[in-house]
Amino acid sequence: MVGTAFERAEGAAGRTVARILLDSALPQLDHLFDYSIPAELADEVRVGQRVRVPFRSRDRKSFGYIIEFVARSEFGGELAPIADIVSAVPQLTPDVWRLARAVADRAGGSAGDILRLAIPTRQIRVEKQHLAAAEAAANAAAVANAEAAAESEAAAASAVVAQPEAAVAEPVAETQAEATAAPEQAIAAELVTGARLALTPSHGPERLHTGEWVGGWAAQLARVAIAVHALGRSVILVAPDYRDLDQLRDALEALGHAEAVRVDSRQSNGERYAGFLRALDGVPRIILGNRSAVYAPAHELGAILIWDDGDPVLAEPLTPYVHARDAALVRAEQAEAGLFFSGHARSAEVQRLVELGYVRAQEFPPRRTRIVHADASIAPEAFAGRVPEFAARTIREGLRSGPVLVQVSTPGYAPVAVCGECGDLARCRACAGPIGFRVVGRASCRWCGEYATDWRCGTCDSRRLEERGMGSARTVEQFEQQFTGTRVILSDGEHPRERVDARPALVVATRGAEPLAAGGYRAVVLLDAERLLSIETLRAGEDCLRWWENAAALAAPNGICLMASGGGPVVQAFVHGRTEAWLRSELRDRQALRYPPAVRVASVSGGPDEVERALRQLDGLPGVDHLGPTSIPPGGAARTPAGLVRAIVRFEYGQGSEVASRLRGALVADAAGASSRTKSRAPGRARPEALRLRFDDRGVFDG
DNA sequence: AGCACGCCGACT
């Protein structure tokens, strides 16, 4: 870990001042601070290291990262010295710093907020272990190289650099080459030159040679990742949740790549840090992870692959709320790396990029499951229990040879409770939210969770609650009666099931929680289309297409997908495979209405004066307007205090950096002035009227 | 966030 002679000479000449980004949530501290380098640390300091520095007073210390060295400081005052180096390992690579800075600026946030996602907390034991292993591997490689050199001059000429694992990587590469099919190799070759592609994979599962089943999409992505890696480049492979990640991991392993670095929320801190160190150690890697994997310190990044970017889980729920797709777009541009969007349903954002010509869509149509529409309102027929008679027949037919999937809209027993006397909607006594049955016989509020123990109807004073609607649990109950002797399996958000076997079973799943069936489902039945489409969001159509396409993709190649209800343009687009045309017209509508992603949006909230001041900063900017401010209803799930307002700023993409920097300026001014303007404030609690910014919130118009 | 600096009114 000691630098080369050259580096030390550099240090002596040009490294008298270290510029440091502090760990701080305060927006006004989101810039570099200059520190002097004490003589005893002069040989040790490196760009990217985490350090402790005095801040605010001589004996109060803060953490930060060394961003760069400069010969002299622009700062007028006397510089304080760096106190100590937290770890010799430079944790923040120049690439990741550049990315964090750009992404934070684009989203009106602090670079430190991005770095918190990018860099796991250090574990000394894990780090020691890693360094020891790396040294041992380097020594072993050196010995091997020496032996090879003794045997043949040619072998010595091509001797691998003494990097950990580089020596053992070679035999693996052979299997990988075999496992990588030609189309994926062509895609990989394009990606490493910086191509940006969108692909809709064929429906249907694929059997790996290990005997395991995964979605065909996962096998395809794994082959692309391995092909890029075989070209000597790192790959970042991002998927929304761990179920998708598990399929990708299985596919990678079956194709001969067992050493991918994994990044996910279920890992312990130590596991995460160990993976992080492996990504960091100067060897091309496949990095497989959730939304924070886009910030991994990839060496020689060749491509970023994103699965199902329309899934809202890819948006970070913490400030500055950046979506992995946007971070990937920034990073691919900076690193001149390829970008690959794969999904059974294209997001409106990627569709926009395709129409702009920024992303190229595949030309050939994917194979889709045969889809049949049985709309009860067009051909009225008897309902046999939970499903129309036609759907029941399809289910019976499928159950003869294998598993059948039924997708329902709502988890729990019954989504709605009404008064048993007058039929009015039951309301919670505590918060006036709607009451439903999450579990049979136990009514509770859907907003606050309070049990409706001694409920009384507000209209007729009755005490009798009745169930309305069909949740997944109630559907299971019905199916057990209707299809006696059949195995009925439930999979929902609370009890997700990753896989089912190929034996006949009726699988009831909420959208997004459908298990993968070995060999694929004989039939996939989609219920509750009207209910899903009636969800009050701007994205209802797009989301439905994604849920339905992902479910249809789980069918066996000769299976069938039945849309059991509904009508209208979205259902028609799905049933006839005209989803791209629908998406194009949807995007045109949003263009006309100035809705995202045709334009970008930022919500600005806080006290009326604070929001007013922020909006004034945008006066006179062309292509920028705003809706509101309107008052935010107090209370609710977020316990919003009274008196706050929110405005929605809309702007053209070209104005993004200007809008972001002006709003950010207002935020910094607000935060800086805050401590003085308001003196008597409850300690510990954040100022409720403080300005808050949120860019590109996909739910911003949903109320 | 905290903490020092600084500019006006009441005191020894």
Next chain:
DNA sequence: GTCGGCGTGCTC
């Protein structure tokens, strides 16, 4: 002339 109120701004 000095002490201390809190509004203002900075933190390398």
